Amino acid sequence: MSNKRQLQKIQTRKNIFNTAKMMFLQRGFIDVTTAEIAKEAGVAHGTIFVHFPTREDLVLSVIDSEMSGAQEHIDRLLTHSGNFVDLAISYLDYLAGNESFHALIARELPFYKPGLRDRIIFRQALIQMQFADILKHEQVPNPTGIVQYLFGMSHYYLSMRDVFNTEGSVIERFKKSMIDTIKIMMGGSDQ
Amino acid sequence: MSNKRQLQKIQTRKNIFNTAKMMFLQRGFIDVTTAEIAKEAGVAHGTIFVHFPTREDLVLSVIDSEMSGAQEHIDRLLTHSGNFVDLAISYLDYLAGNESFHALIARELPFYKPGLRDRIIFRQALIQMQFADILKHEQVPNPTGIVQYLFGMSHYYLSMRDVFNTEGSVIERFKKSMIDTIKIMMGGSDQ
């Protein structure tokens, strides 16, 4: 049953998937063409469509893979977090570690088809709510404002990543400033 | 010298320009095609290229027009501003009033050709510096952090405009929250 043909097919599929993933993360889901992926992977153009019926299936496949990885990571952060500030720091560290993917999403999200776009936004909204819940346990004046700050500013820096073109991570660069601001907001006045 | 031909030519150019501007503001600079503009303007497809050698020239023409309007408006705000909070409020009001253009830029900026992109970013950076200068006159702990907040969060809300799809203006919706946060940051602790 360990068919040589089947093994080869699985191998080819993985090859296409990994090559596509690498190219997508580097240049975005919109820019990279199927012909380029095929060339880089060393297969015929048509072979792409043997394994992924449409280009969109390949894109979705890569996005799903990255997103479920992200979900797992953040779930772990949420359970292992002490206070909100620690959680925010861990979250920013995670973003910094997977910056190319998240910068990509921040840039391209408005251009995805509604179905995909809404799924991504829904996931983001869930995470944001979980962050807000944790913040509500600590007594702070403006929980949603603080969470919006964390996600909003991260999004801003990510989407402007190559504008700020820092060596290394943009998130890392602005992390201290963001955390300081969050501390001020948490210890801030009433209103 | 009031040539009938020349007048007609100017008229046609304006017609194409205004039609393009309207369509670009509604659907973005990336999505709208030259054929669609021609149809909407009621001229032949080729006529577009009589007046604008390339599609990009037309896009640049519209962007320049909008940007110089923005520049003027903001210069006025800068001279007529009392304290920084008033300036921030006026700025947000301005954004709310020209939201379709600024939301468009926020979404599409990463996809423009480097030349155009850099010009827009340069203008933004200048404005940001002027805001920071005003803020430095008032004695606040973290001037650049506050300015980054104002521009970063505006950018975030604008780029997420149709996600939050509010009736009316996104900026208007989050204005109070942003101003409140700025007040907290200005009156905040040391560090």
Next chain:
DNA sequence: TATTTCGCTGAGCGCTTACTCATTGACACG
């Protein structure tokens, strides 16, 4: 060994773009 299966191939199709250019006809001008 003879026959069938099937992963892979790559030329080519259909479609969409920005852009071209020979042609036209209303207008300017002597």
Next chain:
DNA sequence: CGTGTCAATGAGTAAGCGCTCAGCGAAATA
């Protein structure tokens, strides 16, 4: 009125895209 000008035309071109499919040849099967 005759002739040259030129804004406007729209069918056509080239380039790029995702995707197709008849055919090939090595592997599976009988």
